[in-house]
Amino acid sequence: MQQTMQPFTFHTPTRISFGEDTAYGVGDIVAEFGASRPLLVTDANLLKAGLLGPIIEALREAGIAEPVIFDQVPPDSDITCVRNAVNIARAASCDSVIGLGGGSVLDTAKVVNIGLTFGVDVMEFEGMNTLTSKLLPFIAIPTTAGTGSEVSAVAMIKDHVEHKKLLFGSRFLFPDVAILDPKLLVSLPPGLTASTGLDALTHAIESFVAMTKNSPSDALCLESMKLIFGNLPRATKDGTDLEARSAMLVGSMMAGLSFTNAGVGIVHALAHAFGGRFGTHHGVTNAIFLPYGMEFNLEAVSDKFDMAYNYLCVVMRDSAEPSKSWFVSGKGDSATNLIQAVRNLNSACGVPSRLKDIKVPELSETEMIELAEIAITDPAIMFNPRLASIEDLVEIIKRAY
Amino acid sequence: MGYFANTEELNKVMEILWNKIKEQPDMSQKLIDTKLVVQFKYRDPDGLLTIDCSDGQEMKIIVGATNLKPIIEMSMKADIAHEFWLGKTNIPLAIMSGKIVSKGPTPKALALLPVIQPAYTLYPLVLQEIGKKIA
Numbered sequence: 001m002q003q004t005m006q007p008f009t010f011h012t013p014t015r016i017s018f019g020e021d022t023a024y025g026v027g028d029i030v031a032e033f034g035a036s037r038p039l040l041v042t043d044a045n046l047l048k049a050g051l052l053g054p055i056i057e058a059l060r061e062a063g064i065a066e067p068v069i070f071d072q073v074p075p076d077s078d079i080t081c082v083r084n085a086v087n088i089a090r091a092a093s094c095d096s097v098i099g100l101g102g103g104s105v106l107d108t109a110k111v112v113n114i115g116l117t118f119g120v121d122v123m124e125f126e127g128m129n130t131l132t133s134k135l136l137p138f139i140a141i142p143t144t145a146g147t148g149s150e151v152s153a154v155a156m157i158k159d160h161v162e163h164k165k166l167l168f169g170s171r172f173l174f175p176d177v178a179i180l181d182p183k184l185l186v187s188l189p190p191g192l193t194a195s196t197g198l199d200a201l202t203h204a205i206e207s208f209v210a211m212t213k214n215s216p217s218d219a220l221c222l223e224s225m226k227l228i229f230g231n232l233p234r235a236t237k238d239g240t241d242l243e244a245r246s247a248m249l250v251g252s253m254m255a256g257l258s259f260t261n262a263g264v265g266i267v268h269a270l271a272h273a274f275g276g277r278f279g280t281h282h283g284v285t286n287a288i289f290l291p292y293g294m295e296f297n298l299e300a301v302s303d304k305f306d307m308a309y310n311y312l313c314v315v316m317r318d319s320a321e322p323s324k325s326w327f328v329s330g331k332g333d334s335a336t337n338l339i340q341a342v343r344n345l346n347s348a349c350g351v352p353s354r355l356k357d358i359k360v361p362e363l364s365e366t367e368m369i370e371l372a373e374i375a376i377t378d379p380a381i382m383f384n385p386r387l388a389s390i391e392d393l394v395e396i397i398k399r400a401y
Numbered sequence: 402m403g404y405f406a407n408t409e410e411l412n413k414v415m416e417i418l419w420n421k422i423k424e425q426p427d428m429s430q431k432l433i434d435t436k437l438v439v440q441f442k443y444r445d446p447d448g449l450l451t452i453d454c455s456d457g458q459e460m461k462i463i464v465g466a467t468n469l470k471p472i473i474e475m476s477m478k479a480d481i482a483h484e485f486w487l488g489k490t491n492i493p494l495a496i497m498s499g500k501i502v503s504k505g506p507t508p509k510a511l512a513l514l515p516v517i518q519p520a521y522t523l524y525p526l527v528l529q530e531i532g533k534k535i536a
Binding site: 007008009129166171211212263374376377383 | 474492501502505
């Protein structure tokens with residue numbers, strides 16, 4: 001009997017503008033929204049790197065008053081930072097928000113926009129689907145290719161005092177516009193290029209097999225995997241390779257569109273648990289857990305891995321990249337070959353393959369169980385295609401160590 | 402027309418169900434250990450139920466208005482709640498499509514799901530008890 005297609009909702013209201021120098025169109029976009037006093041949320045490193053100057057100039061040229069700049073977003077942003085930014089923005093009567101930076105900056109900017117729009121503490125809106133109306137205009141300009149936050153409906157920040165992760169999810173959190181300018185990524189160091197890119201690959205692979213996957217998300221994942229496999233080593237090796245940077249930005253955005261509509265899975269749940277406990281980098285931790293998470297899911301989704309592997313073999317047949325060899329040298333079946341290809345990509349990008357390589361201390365059985373208990377209640381795991389027990393998670397942790 | 406005829410019927414079903422959960426130590430003790438206050442807000446028809454485990458000693462079931470401030474607030478149509486207790490709701494899909502609103506710490510809300518899952522078998526008994534057909 002033919003299987004009926006699972007119901008789904010695919011929502012993507014973000015206007016996506018891609019191209020070299022597109023960031024300089026930000027002034028026109030702000031004006032188009034009828035806004036005149038944007039809050040520009042960023043981090044101090046980007047300010048130092050000189051990325052802000054031309055954007056501020058572009059705003060001026062479009063007749064926008066000097067933006068209010070908040071450049072104090074840390075790599076692992078938190079609620080205190082959000083509240084500070086909201087206070088500054090409200091005092092300056094800002095009427096729109098621009099986020100310029102990596103995932104931490106963009107997620108912070110999204111939550112700041114909640115506080116700026118409603119004028120109440122943002123904690124009133126912690127949770128899923130708690131927003132009921134549109135926010136002020138928000139323009140996301142990513143400077144990494146990994147998180148997909150520029151097209152996603154979620155934002156995660158921390159409460160460093162209470163040691164909690166705060167999740168905000170709503171269709172009203174989608175940015176209005178995402179500006180993808182590959183030139184903004186040229187100065188991103190190789191390590192961050194690789195780790196953020198592997199975060200994007202994890203989005204693509206996990207949402208390709210997620211419980212809530214759907215046909216639109218499948219198409220996005222496959223193209224995203226192709227772009228990432230084919231271009232991440234290049235972008236890592238030569239940051240000025242604009243072709244590779246462009247492919248990574250688009251691949252990451254497509255993976256973002258997919259996971260925000262289909263979910264992620266066990267790899268993200270474990271990465272969140274370890275990131276929360278040991279402060280490990282999200283992209284690197286995902287990269288380490290990805291092959292093990294795929295092996296765990298293999299019995300539930302081998303047909304999907306098989307399909308992805310065969311698709312990638314076909315579309316990369318004429319590739320001049322070394323990545324081509326990753327897809328023809330496997331000795332196992334197609335599904336296990338895909339897992340090997342992921343390992344090969346991690347290795348080609350110089351990303352650590354074990355938890356012990358990223359300074360995670362040796363863990364006792366009790367500590368592993370505690371981490372598994374955190375992972376099993378992480379929202380990401382509810383989308384995983386195979387139900388995981390505490391014992392399953394402990395086993396994955398042991399293997400990844 | 403939704404499954405529940407009115408607020409009275411909805412509240413009655415949920416109150417009986419939660420009292421049955423309270424009688425099952427396997428479930429109730431785990432809920433008490435969370436020390437959470439969870440509020441369920443239903444619409445079509447309206448309904449309000451609060452489960453208060455805040456003292457870590459006892460599980461209190463409050464039907465209707467209360468001054469308690471919930472830590473987790475779950476809002477949904479009463480029909481979604483009905484399907485949930487029958488084990489028919491795909492929770493990830495319901496959250497993705499905005500059918501369930503979960504206010505407060507999402508991981509804590511999700512941690513409750515496996516705890517209350519055994520109550521799926523109790524729910525049809527509750528409906529039977531009040532003479533309502535399972536639709």
